[in-house]
Each structure stands twice: as C-alpha cells, then as structure tokens.
Amino acid sequence: MEESNPLKLELDQNEIENTQIMKLKEIIRNIFRILRVMSGKNRFLLGFVVVVLILALIRVANPSVAESRLTKAEAADSLKNDSAALLAEDDAAREVEVSPSNASQSNGASADQLANAGMTVDAASEQLLDSAAKGSSIFFDKDGKEVKHRIFSVPNFGNTFPDQQDVQIQAANRYGVKPVRNRDEAEHSKGALVYVGSNPFFYVDKLNSSIPYLVPRASVLLQDIGRAYFDSLQIKGIPLHKIIVTSILRTKDDVAKLRTRNGNATENSCHLYGTTFDVCYNRYKTVQTAKNSRRQVRNDSLKWVLSEVLRDFRENGRCLVKYEVNQGCFHITVK
Numbered sequence: 001m002e003e004s005n006p007l008k009l010e011l012d013q014n015e016i017e018n019t020q021i022m023k024l025k026e027i028i029r030n031i032f033r034i035l036r037v038m039s040g041k042n043r044f045l046l047g048f049v050v051v052v053l054i055l056a057l058i059r060v061a062n063p064s065v066a067e068s069r070l071t072k073a074e075a076a077d078s079l080k081n082d083s084a085a086l087l088a089e090d091d092a093a094r095e096v097e098v099s100p101s102n103a104s105q106s107n108g109a110s111a112d113q114l115a116n117a118g119m120t121v122d123a124a125s126e127q128l129l130d131s132a133a134k135g136s137s138i139f140f141d142k143d144g145k146e147v148k149h150r151i152f153s154v155p156n157f158g159n160t161f162p163d164q165q166d167v168q169i170q171a172a173n174r175y176g177v178k179p180v181r182n183r184d185e186a187e188h189s190k191g192a193l194v195y196v197g198s199n200p201f202f203y204v205d206k207l208n209s210s211i212p213y214l215v216p217r218a219s220v221l222l223q224d225i226g227r228a229y230f231d232s233l234q235i236k237g238i239p240l241h242k243i244i245v246t247s248i249l250r251t252k253d254d255v256a257k258l259r260t261r262n263g264n265a266t267e268n269s270c271h272l273y274g275t276t277f278d279v280c281y282n283r284y285k286t287v288q289t290a291k292n293s294r295r296q297v298r299n300d301s302l303k304w305v306l307s308e309v310l311r312d313f314r315e316n317g318r319c320l321v322k323y324e325v326n327q328g329c330f331h332i333t334v335k
Contacts, residue, residue: 020061028054149236153304154311161310161330163320168270168333171320175217175334176273182253186211193274194219196248201226203242203285209258213249215274218334221319222277225332228309233302239295241302242285246329247271247278270333278329281306306330 031050154160177193180186193213198204201223204212214222226243233240250258250271259267270276281303310330314321322331 024057024061027057151236151301151304152308154307157307157323158325160307161314161321161323163314163322163333165266165270165322168276168320168322168331169268171333171335172270172273172275176215176270176275179272180251182251183211186213186249186251193249196222196245196277199223199226201230201242202279203244204248205244205246205280207246207248209254210248210250210271213274214277215334218275218277221313221332221334224318225279225309225313228313229306232305232309236305238301238305239297240287241297242287243279243306244283244285245277246280248276249274270331276331276333278324278327278331279306280329282328 031053177189180189190213192215194216196204196212196214196219202225222245229243230240248271250269252272255267255269255272282299284299284302310319310321310332313319317335319335320333324331
C-alpha cells in the first residue's frame with residue numbers, strides 16, 4: 001500500500017485554506033458592490049448585517065480564533081486568584097463593629113463606645129482578611145459557627161454628613177438636567193431622566209412634592225445604596241428592611257409651593273436637577289410575608305446600619321450627604 005506523503009498532505013491543506021480565503025474575499029467584494037448602490041439608511045442597516053456575516057464567515061473558516069488561549073489549569077488558577085482577591089477586598093472594606101447601647105439618636109454612638117469599639121476593629125478586620133486568604137466564608141468561621149458582625153454606626157451624624165447646599169449644588173449643576181418649570185415640562189425631559197420606582201432594594205414613598213425621576217447616574221447610586229444596605233443587614237444578622245425614598249425630582253412649581261411650608265426648602269434646590277433624593281432614617285419597610293413575619297427591629301439600629309453604608313459611599317466619592325435633623329432624612333446628591 002502506498003504511504004501518504006506528509007509534505008503533500010500539508011500542501012493540500014494549505015491549498016484548501018487558500019481557496020476558502022479567496023472565496024471569502026470574493027463574497028466580501030460582492031457585498032461592498034451592493035452597498036455602493038444602496039441609499040444611506042439601507043446601507044447602514046445592511047452594513048450591520050454584513051459585519052455580522054463577515055465575523056461568522058471568519059469563525060467558520062478559522063475556528064481557532066474563538067478558542068481560549070488559557071489551558072483549563074491556567075483558567076482555574078486565574079479564577080481562584082481573582083475570587084480570593086475580590087473576597088479580600090470586600091472584607092477589608094467592611095468594619096466589624098460593636099452596637100452602641102446608650103447612643104443618642106441625633107449624635108450617633110457615644111465616645112466611650114466608639115473608643116472601646118476602635119480597639120477591636122483592627123483585630124477583627126485582620127481576622128476577616130486571614131479568613132478570606134484561607135478561602136473561608138465571611139459568614140462562618142473555620143469551625144462552621146456563624147460570625148457575629150456588630151453595628152458600629154458613625155461618631156456623629158452631623159459631622160459625618162456635613163455636605164451643605166453650596167457643595168451639593170455644584171455636583172447637581174455638573175451631573176444634572178436643566179430645571180423644569182412644571183410637571184408638563186418635566187414630561188418632555190424624560191429622555192435625560194429614568195423612572196425610579198419601588199423595587200426589591202428600596203421603597204418609594206407617596207410623593208406629594210416631587211416626581212419619581214432621576215438622571216441615570218443618580219438612579220444607579222440609589223440602587224447600589226439599597227443593595228449595600230441589604231448586604232450590611234444580612235451580614236449583621238438583622239432582618240431585611242428596605243430604605244424609604246421620600247423625595248426625588250422637583251419642578252420649580254413644586255419648590256415654590258414647598259417653600260411656603262418648609263423653611264429648609266431653597267429656591268435653587270438640588271432636587272431640581274434630578275441628581276438628588278432623600279432617604280428617611282426614622283422609617284423603614286420590613287421585608288416579610290404573611291406566613292413569615294419578621295422580628296421587630298428598633299429604627300435606631302436600622303439607622304446606625306444605614307449611616308455606615310452612606311459613610312462608605314461618601315468616602316468612596318460616590319455621593320454627597322447632608323444629615324437633615326428637622327426633616328428626618330439623609331439628603332443625598334450623586335457625584
């Protein structure tokens with residue numbers, strides 16, 4: 001039997017590949033000839049289809065372009081390293097804190113409690129980092145026992161969230177829309193705004209002096225705060241509660257009416273720009289069902305956890321926050 005010649009087989013394979021490439025080039029030339037005689041709109045639509053077809057033809061002619069360059073072992077090592085790094089970063093950002101028993105509602109945790117808690121924060125954070133490096137869970141220790149993450153709150157609400165109108169209005173002007181006169185004018189500005197409604201992570205209260213729209217940047221911020229609040233409650237073993245949004249976008253007419261009965265309302269309100277929303281700290285929406293009721297949690301405890309979350313977002317440059325004493329809310333503007 002005649003033996004096959006490896007060199008001849010290789011030449012035949014190359015000839016087949018060259019033939020495929022020539023056919024592909026001819027198809028592309030014909031497509032571009034068709035595009036030249038078509039109108040602009042049709043040319044754009046067909047152009048998109050052409051690009052998809054070209055990529056598909058390349059994939060068929062040369063399947064190796066879609067193959068991973070990593071071996072299975074390398075991919076597994078990469079995934080393991082990335083997961084460990086993300087877990088360590090997440091644990092480092094969290095503080096294990098103690099719950100204040102006699103904290104003032106308006107001033108956060110007391111000085112003695114903060115001092116005592118400060119002595120344990122570094123050690124607890126170190127423990128979390130060690131457990132993350134070993135691949136253990138932040139919810140359970142190496143023996144399978146649930147890890148207790150305590151509430152620490154913030155030293156003083158007014159000092160931690162000091163961003164007044166003059167600071168927040170700069171961010172509102174930078175990231176917001178132009179103020180609208182009334183609700184009808186607001187309807188024509190929805191192209192730059194997104195609807196904000198109650199969802200699994202926050203609850204929108206009945207709005208009497210505002211409408212539920214924000215710029216996309218602020219909408220994402222609100223969603224992230226709601227998710228982070230859930231995470232913080234979960235890791236501290238507190239039943240889930242939604243934050244309540246009490247004010248969002250205001251028109252100039254809304255602001256004018258509000259100023260007649262609210263001394264804190266300013267004429268050039270940040271709420272005019274769709275960058276600002278208020279989250280109340282003395283009311284929360286309990287997450288429960290008719291069959292599975294949740295144990296009662298003091299609003300102060302929920303407020304302390306919320307203050308931790310907002311402090312982290314503010315320190316990470318995501319937002320500006322003002323602690324509103326009379327209105328019972330956190331006044332938040334996106335950065």
